[in-house]
Structure formats: C-alpha cells, structure tokens
Amino acid sequence: MANYKMAESNSRVIPLEDKIFGISQRAKQMIQAEGANKVVNATIGSLLDDDGKLVILSSVVDVLKNLTPVDYADYAPIAGTPDFIQTVKKAAFGNYVPKAYTEAVATPGGTGAIRNTIQNYSKRGDQVLTSDWYWSPYSTIAQEIERSITTYTLFDEEGQFNISSFDSRVQELLQKQDGLVIIINTPAHNPTGYTMTLEDWDKIIASVKSAAKSGNKKITLLVDVAYLDFAGDPEEYRKFYPKLENLPDNILVVIAYSMSKGFTMYGMRSGAMICMTNDKEIADEFKVVCSFSCRGTWSNCTRASMAVLSNIYKDQELLDKVDAERETHCRMLVKRGKTFQKSAQDAGLKIVPFDSGFFVTVPCENAEEVGLELQKSGIFTVPIGKGIRVSVASISEERCKKLPAKILEAIKTI
Numbered sequence: 001m002a003n004y005k006m007a008e009s010n011s012r013v014i015p016l017e018d019k020i021f022g023i024s025q026r027a028k029q030m031i032q033a034e035g036a037n038k039v040v041n042a043t044i045g046s047l048l049d050d051d052g053k054l055v056i057l058s059s060v061v062d063v064l065k066n067l068t069p070v071d072y073a074d075y076a077p078i079a080g081t082p083d084f085i086q087t088v089k090k091a092a093f094g095n096y097v098p099k100a101y102t103e104a105v106a107t108p109g110g111t112g113a114i115r116n117t118i119q120n121y122s123k124r125g126d127q128v129l130t131s132d133w134y135w136s137p138y139s140t141i142a143q144e145i146e147r148s149i150t151t152y153t154l155f156d157e158e159g160q161f162n163i164s165s166f167d168s169r170v171q172e173l174l175q176k177q178d179g180l181v182i183i184i185n186t187p188a189h190n191p192t193g194y195t196m197t198l199e200d201w202d203k204i205i206a207s208v209k210s211a212a213k214s215g216n217k218k219i220t221l222l223v224d225v226a227y228l229d230f231a232g233d234p235e236e237y238r239k240f241y242p243k244l245e246n247l248p249d250n251i252l253v254v255i256a257y258s259m260s261k262g263f264t265m266y267g268m269r270s271g272a273m274i275c276m277t278n279d280k281e282i283a284d285e286f287k288v289v290c291s292f293s294c295r296g297t298w299s300n301c302t303r304a305s306m307a308v309l310s311n312i313y314k315d316q317e318l319l320d321k322v323d324a325e326r327e328t329h330c331r332m333l334v335k336r337g338k339t340f341q342k343s344a345q346d347a348g349l350k351i352v353p354f355d356s357g358f359f360v361t362v363p364c365e366n367a368e369e370v371g372l373e374l375q376k377s378g379i380f381t382v383p384i385g386k387g388i389r390v391s392v393a394s395i396s397e398e399r400c401k402k403l404p405a406k407i408l409e410a411i412k413t414i
C-alpha cells in the first residue's frame, strides 16, 4: 500500500497509471512514429470503424443538436426527469413487460448504477461476488466504498458455466455476511464475450433461491447489461428477463443500464439502475435510498442525455432510425467477433468461451510477457491476469482474421 505524502489510501490499492490507458498511449505513440498500418490497437473499449474512427450514431447526434437550451442547461431532478425514468425502462426491457414492480433512478452510465447498488445493498467490509474474469473497475468501485470483490470460477473444464463454483461461493459468503451482491455481466460479457444462456439463468436462479430460502439473508442480483444492444438480435438477447420474475422478496434484481454503447454516448455519462421486485415497498425504498446516494455523490445526471433518450422514444420514426443505424454497426461487430473465433479455431488458438460483444479473451500463462511480445510486432492487447483481452470492437474484420495466428506465435515464443 502506498505511503502518500498527503493523500489517504483508505485501504485502496491505487495504481500510478490506468493500465489500459497506458498501453493504449504506447499504441498511439507507435502509430505516430510508424503509421497506422503498422499498428493493431486492440485495447480500446469503444466501437471503432475499420479506419479506427469512433462509431457515432448520427441519428442520435441529430437529436442532440435539436435539444432546447433548457435541456442543456437546467438541472435534472435527482432521480432523473419523469420522461427519462419511463423511457429508460423501455430502452432496457424492449418489448418485454416485466411482471414486477420496477423503479428506475438515473445514473452516470452503468458505472453509477453499479456503484449505487453496492453502496445500498451491501455493508461496509462486505465482499461482492462476480466471475473470475471480470471488468476491473468493479474492484475500483467496491474499494472506493470500502467493500471488495471476490470471485467464482466462470467456466468448468468443459467450458460450461460453472454452477457448482457459483453455488458454493454464494453459500460460503452468506455464512459470513447477512447479504450478498452478485454482479452478472451479460450479454456479451466484458472481457470474454460470454452470454449467460437461459439454462445458465435457470441454474443461477435456483442457486440464489435456495440460498435465500431461510428468509434471513438478502441477495441482490446486479445484472450489468452494458453491452445489451451490441450483442446481436435485441429481442433474443432480452429473453433472459422473465427468469428474473417472481423471486422471493429477499432477492432483489437491479439492472445496470448504460447509454454509453447502445446510443454511442460514452462521454455523456448516462444510464440508470432499474429494480425488479414483487414487493412494492422494496421498490419504493429502492427509489429513496438510491436517490439519496445520487445526491451524495454526483447529485444529478446530465439532463441533455436524458432528453435525448426521451425524445427518441417519443417518435417511432426516429426510434426506428436509431435502431436501424445501430443494427448495421452491431452486425459489423458481431462479424468481427465471429471471424476472430473462427480464425482462432483454425489456427488452434484456445479462446475463453465467446458469444459476442466488444472483447475476446485468450487464456495464457505469462500474459504480461505475451502482451509485450505482441507489442514488438505492433499488436497492442490488454493482459488481464490469466489471459489477454483483445478488443474486436476496435480492429477491422481483416485484422480479426489475422490476429489469432500472431497471438499463438507470441504464446509459443514465451
């Protein structure tokens, strides 16, 4: 733990530099020095076109440009504008109509939803459960509020969802804690691209129901759907929602919804936390406690982005336009992922079970060294402990095809 001159570390482990940012910077420097055609920057967590430019939904930009001055300038209510609160549920659920009480609170992206869920549904010192492959900011968020992340093993030997690891960790943690927040990032999980199947969901639900049976433990299932609209068919990827209905009152579902990817509004910091419960009082309480957390952290969120979403959903033609535009880009992304997967298979490179999304993960020993070896030939990836993460969102299909053989070569060299 660092000994700061003035700052207090407060039990946090704070790196000097953000790892992904650091590698990405090196990639950019190499592009400057040697040209873009010599460098493969597969570190970036945003969707880029084949020329390396950020994909931006022009239909969304048009809505943004037509906002009123008040939309830009005025404060939004703490929990979000009433229009947004209604609309964001539609955006998250699509055609699915939850048979549950749902309440929504606006948050700055999915990140804010994750933060507020951990803050309100765990105690200081608690451990929060997620899979062993996970998005590292979960740990940052947990540490910031004096919690920590612990993991179960996502896959068994056959590459199937490892329900027995999940189940035993849930049981073990509930022996020590009164409650448990479980983060499930699906569909198109970051960093593996895995999507929980409906059968996986059945197993998860059976496990948490059994753990909650005594009635004196509280479980919160935090479903992080950051990549929901870039996984593939929107209806297909929402089919898991009914699995979250009719749970006992001591199991709360919170959906962490993000506008960052789905509406290419990464920088506008907008999203929401949406609860699903059979108990109206629990839903009302959700609204109160989460609004309190908003007030005590970022206060309110960007009104303009709320207005954008509300305006899009008020106009069917506009919504169709946004959906159609997104679909084109989504198809490009899915193709890149499938190309990488196929090419890895052909080359004999093992990848972590993948379905779709921004990232593919290659399991390997000495990931840091493999990452550095790849950099020698201008390939930048992110080493993440037990493997390297490749962003198919930021490289062309052509490069997705060529990369697996090069990664295999680097692994063999180390």
Ligand code: PLP
Pocket (backbone or CB within 6 Å): 045, 108, 109, 110, 111, 112, 135, 185, 190, 224, 226, 257, 258, 259, 260, 266, 270, 271
């Ligand atoms: N969850 C995962 C797994 C992510 O990868 C991201 C963004 O990269 C987020 C949540 C939240 O992003 P934002 O706060 O921009 O909505």
